[in-house]
């Protein structure tokens with residue numbers, strides 16, 4: 001069914017009885033051309049582009065829980081393409097372009113809102129670094145603006161400009177950045193994939209691979225064996241667990257990232273604001289809640305909940321740039337398991353096992369990458385060679401010295 | 417999280433910095449055959465288990481000792497805490 005204003009009007013007049021399911025709930029077949037493990041944003045986007053762009057429609061997405069139950073439904077919904085390094089920026093800019101056309105492509109309201117992202121500057125050195133980043137962004141067509149303190153004050157007067165330790169000196173702004181309704185991204189891609197014949201199979205955990213003579217033949221699941229021509233793994237925080245079943249060790253550690261939302265408030269924050277002297281980012285959802293977060297907890301974990309010290313740290317970051325946040329009450333907080341890579345950048349690559357492909361290492365920034373990640377992974381699965389924007393995301397890049405370390409902190413996943 | 421330090425008793429995890437998998441104690445021999453491959457695996461690859469994990473914590477704001485903490489990554493329960501030097505010496509004499 002096509003969604004439209006006319007349809008909404010008609011359904012409104014007839015008691016909303018005709019909407020039907022958004023996607024089917026099929027029984028798994030015995031064999032698919034491509035099996036995708038993980039029904040998060042990346043797995044579903046991969047299936048959508050495989051079917052729509054590359055014409056491969058005999059595809060299943062296997063999800064151990066429910067669609068949207070992983071990080072795609074847990075993130076703070078920020079999208080941007082403000083990276084510095086050559087390996088990253090064209091990829092994230094490709095993603096931004098896909099976001100800009102996503103709702104038309106999917107015929108689904110994902111509430112893509114280009115309300116802008118503002119990275120605050122607190123020192124001269126930081127201004128130099130951001131100017132350089134802004135230039136890199138402009139070279140790749142992403143657009144960037146450098147604001148001085150007065151310009152920032154005009155846009156967001158409520159910030160604490162004269163904090164004794166971290167005065168606000170300006171900001172790097174990407175007007176095309178913003179937020180997207182995260183659940184709607186999962187549902188929209190699921191619907192798009194389903195309409196092109198992809199089977200979305202929930203409550204189906206992959207428990208092992210069938211590999212013979214260096215080639216993958218299928219997967220063992222909680223709902224029986226499923227044969228596959230190719231297998232693409234996109235399980236985010238569970239990457240090491242799943243790939244261990246194929247005998248692989250990955251350059252990944254799993255860590256928890258927490259997020260927070262306040263009670264609903266009147267419109268206060270126009271776009272996304274990030275603190276440059278600590279780790280804190282905040283935006284306001286369309287329901288009015290302030291959505292914010294900070295650092296990962298910093299130790300290996302698979303528990304989808306964090307500890308209090310990070311809560312305190314995030315609250316301090318909020319109070320430092322935006323003291324009025326102290327008046328808002330916290331409504332909810334939660335955690336998600338991040339696939340932290342060794343250099344802070346992701347992997348979209350084939351493995352040494354024929355037919356087995358891997359997508360992961362998204363750290364805490366994989367939501368914005370969802371469309372490009374799905375597109376590039378579909379490209380790799382369909383053609384066997386990397387998409388032109390994702391050639392740097394190799395699993396063996398630490399051997400060849402070609403790491404993509406945006407922060408320059410080295411092989412220490414909890415520092416990225 | 418509270419870490420039961422072998423000398424100082426229960427200490428807040430905030431006093432520590434986390435370094436990662438205790439396999440980082442097993443530094444390969446740089447002169448050995450295939451050392452660069454071994455160093456790649458040592459530096460960049462991780463088991464990253466869901467369950468029991470041996471990991472290095474540095475008591476930076478305490479007695480500045482390095483500890484090996486055996487912890488469940490699913491529940492955060494801590495089973496065992498030892499001095500990293502003791503663990504390293506035991507591993508060395510075992511090989």
Ligand SMILES: Cc1cc2nc3c(=O)[nH]c(=O)nc-3n(C[C@H](O)[C@H](O)[C@H](O)COP(=O)(O)OP(=O)(O)OC[C@H]3O[C@@H](n4cnc5c(N)ncnc54)[C@H](O)[C@@H]3O)c2cc1C
Nearest residue numbers: 038040041042064070071072075076078206336366367368
């Ligand atoms: C609190 C928080 C805030 C974040 N904020 C942002 C942000 O502002 N901007 C941004 O760009 N990114 C952000 N991220 C990161 C982003 O959410 C992730 O990088 C991204 O969602 C990961 O890809 P995914 O959607 O495919 O993951 P997921 O949704 O986690 O999908 C993986 C799926 O695989 C399934 N799975 C696992 N094991 C198996 C198995 N054995 N068999 C079958 N299925 C399996 C899981 O159940 C899960 O549904 C944030 C993350 C968190 C937790």
